Amino acid sequence: MATRRYDIKSYSGFLQITLLCLFVLYAPLIVVAVYSLNASESIAVWEGFSLRWYADVFTGSESAKFKVAARNSFVIAIIAASVATTIATLAATAMVRGGKFRLRAWSFGLISLPLMVPEIVTAVATLIFFNSIGFERGLLTILLAHIAFCIPFAYLPISARMQSIEDTYEQAAQDLYATKRQAFTKILLPLMLPGIISGYLLAFIISLDDFIITNFVKGAGVETLPTAIFGAVKQGIKPNIMAISTMLLGFSILMVLISYLVSRTDKKP
Amino acid sequence: MAGGATSGGSAVTDTYKEARNWLLLPAWITLGFLVLAPVLLMLVYSFLTKEFRGGVIWEFSLAAYDQFFFDRGLFGDDPAQIEWTYIAIFWRSIWQAGVATLLSLAIGFPTAYFIATRPEKQRVIWVFLITIPYWVNLLIRTVSMRFLLRDEGPLNSFFMATGLVDGPIHMINTNFAVQVGLFYSYLPFMVLPIYAAVERYNFTLSEAAADLYANKWITLRHIVLPAVKPGVVAGCILVFVPSLGSFLAPDLLGGAKNFMIGSLIEEQFKGNAGNWPFGAAASMILLTMVLIILVIYARAQARSDKEAG
Numbered sequence: 290m291a292t293r294r295y296d297i298k299s300y301s302g303f304l305q306i307t308l309l310c311l312f313v314l315y316a317p318l319i320v321v322a323v324y325s326l327n328a329s330e331s332i333a334v335w336e337g338f339s340l341r342w343y344a345d346v347f348t349g350s351e352s353a354k355f356k357v358a359a360r361n362s363f364v365i366a367i368i369a370a371s372v373a374t375t376i377a378t379l380a381a382t383a384m385v386r387g388g389k390f391r392l393r394a395w396s397f398g399l400i401s402l403p404l405m406v407p408e409i410v411t412a413v414a415t416l417i418f419f420n421s422i423g424f425e426r427g428l429l430t431i432l433l434a435h436i437a438f439c440i441p442f443a444y445l446p447i448s449a450r451m452q453s454i455e456d457t458y459e460q461a462a463q464d465l466y467a468t469k470r471q472a473f474t475k476i477l478l479p480l481m482l483p484g485i486i487s488g489y490l491l492a493f494i495i496s497l498d499d500f501i502i503t504n505f506v507k508g509a510g511v512e513t514l515p516t517a518i519f520g521a522v523k524q525g526i527k528p529n530i531m532a533i534s535t536m537l538l539g540f541s542i543l544m545v546l547i548s549y550l551v552s553r554t555d556k557k558p
Numbered sequence: 559m560a561g562g563a564t565s566g567g568s569a570v571t572d573t574y575k576e577a578r579n580w581l582l583l584p585a586w587i588t589l590g591f592l593v594l595a596p597v598l599l600m601l602v603y604s605f606l607t608k609e610f611r612g613g614v615i616w617e618f619s620l621a622a623y624d625q626f627f628f629d630r631g632l633f634g635d636d637p638a639q640i641e642w643t644y645i646a647i648f649w650r651s652i653w654q655a656g657v658a659t660l661l662s663l664a665i666g667f668p669t670a671y672f673i674a675t676r677p678e679k680q681r682v683i684w685v686f687l688i689t690i691p692y693w694v695n696l697l698i699r700t701v702s703m704r705f706l707l708r709d710e711g712p713l714n715s716f717f718m719a720t721g722l723v724d725g726p727i728h729m730i731n732t733n734f735a736v737q738v739g740l741f742y743s744y745l746p747f748m749v750l751p752i753y754a755a756v757e758r759y760n761f762t763l764s765e766a767a768a769d770l771y772a773n774k775w776i777t778l779r780h781i782v783l784p785a786v787k788p789g790v791v792a793g794c795i796l797v798f799v800p801s802l803g804s805f806l807a808p809d810l811l812g813g814a815k816n817f818m819i820g821s822l823i824e825e826q827f828k829g830n831a832g833n834w835p836f837g838a839a840a841s842m843i844l845l846t847m848v849l850i851i852l853v854i855y856a857r858a859q860a861r862s863d864k865e866a867g
């Protein structure tokens with residue numbers, strides 16, 4: 290075949306736009322990370338490199354507030370992600386391994402509901418719900434709301450993983466006189482582990498990052514990291530906020546990196 | 559008994575058949591009580607009477623919707639006229655979300671196409687780079703944008719240092735800042751579905767077009783674009799829908815003059831002028847708009863699936 294004069298796949302300018310896209314996505318994050326290392330009291334001028342604002346986060350005048358907020362955030366994220374992942378794993382087993390059944394489509398709709406309803410609407414609805422049953426707002430209301438909206442985020446990678454595992458392994462186990470329970474716990478769950486870890490980490494980040502729903506259902510005086518940061522930013526962006534943001538940003542990226550590396554083991558079961 | 563197939567009727571399927579309702583029960587309970595029931599309750603609340611300083615009185619009333627659509631004067635006894643304040647806020651939200659969607663499409667399509675035409679091993683890395691920012695806290699990303707766009711922020715310092723402008727360009731607290739913020743928040747949602755569609759695209763079609771003397775841009779417009787349209791539509795919805803109800807970008811980047819639906823709703827539950835039924839009604843109207851978009855999308859999707867066989 291004659292060679293073409295040009296490559297039909299590539300368009301001039303697309304590489305540049307892709308680089309622009311990455312620049313747009315990363316530039317604000319990098320700018321904040323850089324300015325968090327600024328020695329100056331003012332966020333407007335650069336006075337040289339320093340870690341003083343990181344020290345300020347842990348020992349400064351607002352450190353007590355941030356410590357409580359961080360502890361709340363992490364405790365809620367750990368519990369919410371654990372419960373949501375358990376619920377999602379059980380649900381995925383029924384949805385993927387349970388054959389065709391009447392409630393399947395409805396169940397899928399219910400599981401993906403938090404993804405379809407705008408977050409602010411879920412926030413309003415949850416607030417109204419807790420209020421109408423007289424449930425006092427506080428850490429527990431935040432936790433319950435987080436469990437609910439974390440379920441679809443845990444469910445998606447878990448069910449994707451389960452679909453990629455053929456059920457021949459469980460059949461073989463049962464042919465060899467494993468009980469149903471053993472086939473589930475000894476065969477299916479270990480094979481599912483990368484999907485479960487991936488789902489757990491995503492649910493964890495989603496919970497850790499949530500602002501809107503938390504802001505609605507939290508009680509007065511109860512803060513998580515995002516609501517504390519939002520409150521502080523309303524008074525003006527201060528260097529210590531940039532330091533705390535940079536740490537949270539780094540933590541999220543680390544989690545996604547781990548989730549990605551774990552799910553890569555999917556390729557070779 | 560063994561049977562190797564993974565089809566619906568295998569032994570394992572039977573194992574979970576009895577258990578499946580029990581396995582789904584925790585999800586039903588959690589999501590039923592914490593998402594579905596609250597949304598239905600919100601619908602009820604939108605038809606109740608407001609109580610001052612938040613909360614409701616359990617008395618049926620259409621006041622919330624009436625307040626949204628009609629102006630009856632200060633004492634409520636003038637002839638009803640259309641109330642434009644809230645319709646204007648909804649219209650601004652649609653406009654802002656639309657501009658953000660178009661911006662994302664303009665940048666997202668070429669990016670997705672470029673990534674999908676890389677060698678397979680490189681693609682994973684490109685996609686990963688696009689996904690990372692999505693997982694970074696939306697609040698922090700919006701705050702970063704606010705920091706960047708300030709009058710005395712790094713972007714203006716850069717413009718002034720290069721001599722492009724004499725004084726700072728005022729960007730923060732404008733419509734433009736909100737559009738940029740929304741675009742920045744949801745850009746990865748545009749890239750990923752288009753990428754998935756282009757990756758499945760059969761490039762022999764482009765070759766056929768080239769053999770028939772179509773130039774590259776005609777090929778892109780008339781061959782590639784129709785083939786990847788489902789991905790483009792999915793991307794647009796994934797950017798438009800969350801932009802429509804967003805709270806952080808208009809609140810942190812738009813200031814008081816650039817109110818969107820999200821801020822209107824939030825104000826009803828936070829501020830002193832709290833009106834819960836009105837907030838519930840505004841939420842219901844937003845939810846209805848979103849559901850209409852999703853239903854139209856699902857129908858179009860089902861139709862094109864049928865046509866594709």
